[in-house]
Amino acid sequence: MPDSDTGAPPKVVLVTAAALAVALAVAVAVFALTQPSADSASDPLPLVPVPAPAAGSPACTTLLAAVPTELTSNGKAVKVRALANPAPPATVAWGEQDPLVLRCGLDRPPELTPTASLRLVNGVQWLQVPGDGASTWYVVDREVYAALTVPDSAGTGPLQQLSDTVAAKLPARPLRFS
Known part of the structure; x- marks a missing residue:
């Protein structure tokens, strides 16, 4: 009105x-x-550096040169993602949200003890260290320690695919506890 x-x-x-x-x-x-x-998705992923004294080793160079450019995570293809500078050495990431991160040349994980529960995946022994919403899986039977951090929702595909790469490129070694 x-x-x-x-x-x-x-x-x-x-x-x-x-x-x-x-x-x-x-x-x-x-x-x-x-x-x-x-x-x-194209923005570089910032990562915090972690101690990786063997990151420059020939074993890490060989492994990182052979990793797939795409992994299958929870039934979906995830592609390699650029890392923000300064990028940690010997590190690769895949995916956008909740990325998967592989680091090579790390120190021996303190959780690796003679009584630790290990999982054998495609000929590679892995040690799982659970975290909050993600787990870090350490390759423990090769010349260098490598770790794959995956969100809990990722499924087993990335671990299987990277096990194939590790087994093909790095010879198995006896476990070291010290």
């Missing part, structure tokens, strides 16, 4: 329309800010 003096809509209608317009603008802005950018 127009204002009898000016013919304009009542103030309550104007205030309501303005409030709805502001609420819509805020909702659109929040949605845009919370969605991953279209190129987030």
